[in-house]
Amino acid sequence: MSNGPNNGSAPSIPNLIVIMIILAVICGIAGYALHRGARPDDIALIGFTAFGSVILLFAAAVVWQLVREDALTGIVLEPGENPKASLSRFQMLVFTFVVAGLFLMLSIEAGDFVDIPASVLGLIGLSGGTFVVSKGVTTSVEVQKIKTDTELARIKANQPSDDDTVQ
């Protein structure tokens, strides 16, 4: 278990101040709306602005972390002793970007969510399935390699198995 600065501890003072400011803003908006006798349209707009901002901030925080921490550099790399670019990851990445990008663009243009035909869903499923099968084969090989290496090391050291040594 790591003992990070905020693991299991109370929020720090600056975090508390930010939370209090956000709560005060929300209460202020709600109070203003009640005082002015807000209509359903106003409430919908305020609600959308509040929740839309929260979702946008979530997305911004994730994207910021991904970009700042160089986390995206491993998006096509197969983890292991010698990280290697994976073609199944690459093709899934390409199809996801293409279909998601076009869906977003057409939805914005149409002003409504556009339909996704079965053949396109099949394409996404095909690339996802290839990735899963590829990952399964790779993992299976790695597990077998670890077992073989462990067995070889045990034979070389001429030691009893772990089960015998554990009391």
Added chain:
Amino acid sequence: MDLEFLSPWFLYSYVVLLAIVPVRVIYDMLTGRMPLSGLFTAAPSPANPNPDAIDPERLALFGATLAGAGYYLVITFDQMAQADPHLESLPEMPQEMLLALGLSQSTYVTGKFFRAFNKRSSSE
């Protein structure tokens, strides 16, 4: 659901945020921060004496992926240009292209599976 209710700033901010990810990925690929070595070769192992050799099925899958993605972009923009006033649905992917992609992906997976099987046989 009617998206006209949503504020344009929200939609465009979301698009910009989402666009940052592929832009950063492509930038990392071009500058070498995201290593792509080994994309066409199998992982080095005792059963693979020549790890630098390019696997044909990987090359085929790479080509099919780029061709499929490019072709789908072309037919989408082509239909967008002809649509009046706009498209109600993403275009259908032609069955022939889907079949070609499926075949190349199954070839890739089969090759990977048999290499793994050979690795196990050689290690046992």
